[in-house]
Amino acid sequence: MHTPGTLITSRPLDEYCGLFGLTRAALVALPGPVLDCPGGAAGLTAEARELGVTVIATDPAYAAPLPELTALARAGRDSMAARLATAPDRHLPSTHLRPERYLRSWDRARRLFAADSVARPERYVAAALPRLPFADGSFALTLSAYLLFAYPELFPPEQQLAGLLELVRVTAPDGEVRVHPLHDGAARPCPHLSRLRFALGERRVASEITRFARPGDGRTRRVLVLRRVGR
Ligand SMILES: C[S@@+](CC[C@H](N)C(=O)[O-])C[C@H]1O[C@@H](n2cnc3c(N)ncnc32)[C@H](O)[C@@H]1O
Structure with a gap:
């Protein structure tokens, strides 16, 4: 079911590629296959299928009926429109992109999500971190956008650690987990990231922070990359 306080967003595949x-x-x-956790109303699963890539999306909101989910996704889009009106620079994935065009990419992703989740419901699994219904090592790559660090009120440090370990568990020993952002909704960086990384290391999970450039202004985005040690 929908987790109060979280937005259901609809990022398209190209935005995921840029983020990660x-x-x-x-x-x-x-x-x-790839795991998208949380999937929200993203277009990634549907668009990747066109490329022949299997993406499984998981999100507790998938327990809701589709009309409710798409209404929440439209509200998520409207919330992003309001944020873009006040701070476009902070939210646009590329400075080359205009807000209207960016919002249209979300509208398209939301429509693709809605059609694909009806056509292929097995690719949209209702589940919530820190417990996912997948066998160990099921995915070559796991992506986690806008959850564990974006909502610290829902994920205190021990829940963040449990969530990250669960993402590693379902990822293949030679695969990796990528997590973004590493800050909350007000752009405040996670204050205990070093301690979290130390705790991951104690559990034989190696972590690194990789920076990817945002097109247009060269500003970088930080992505936490996790791999099992001794793979
Ligand atoms: C801001 S959206 C991100 C969706 C997608 N990754 C994107 O970037 O467009 C946050 C999502 O997290 C989901 N969520 C909330 N609690 C969760 C949990 N415990 N485990 C997995 N997903 C959760 C919400 O339902 C919501 O769809």
Whole structure:
């Protein structure tokens, strides 16, 4: 069900690629499926299928009926429109993009999500971190956008650690987990990230922070990359 306080957003595949330093070719070259957690009303699963890439999306909101979910996704879009009106620079994935065009990309992603989740419901799994219904090592790559650090009120440090470990568990030993952003909704960086990374290391999970450039102004985005040690 919908988690109060979270937005259901509809990012398209290209935005995911920009956030996580991926390309379509890199997705196609992966040796196995991708997990998108949380999937929200993103277009990633539907658009990747067109490329022949299997993406499984998981989100507790998928327990809701589709009309309710798409209404929440439209509200998420309207909330982003309001944010763009006051701070476009902070929210646009590229400075080359105009707010209207960016919002249209969300509208398209939301429509693709709605059609695909009806056509292929097995790719949209209702579940919530820190417990996912997937076997160990199921995915070649796991992406987690706008959840664990974006909503610290829902994920205190021990829940963040449990969530990150669960994402690692369902990812193949030679795969990786990528998490973004590492700040909350007010752009405040996670104050205990070093302690979290230390705790991950104690559990044989290596972490690094990779920076990917935002097109247009060269500003970088930080992505937490996790891999099992001794793979
Ligand atoms: C801001 S959206 C991000 C969606 C997508 N990754 C994107 O970037 O467009 C946050 C999503 O997290 C989901 N969510 C809330 N609690 C969750 C949990 N415990 N585990 C997984 N997803 C959760 C919400 O339902 C919502 O769809």
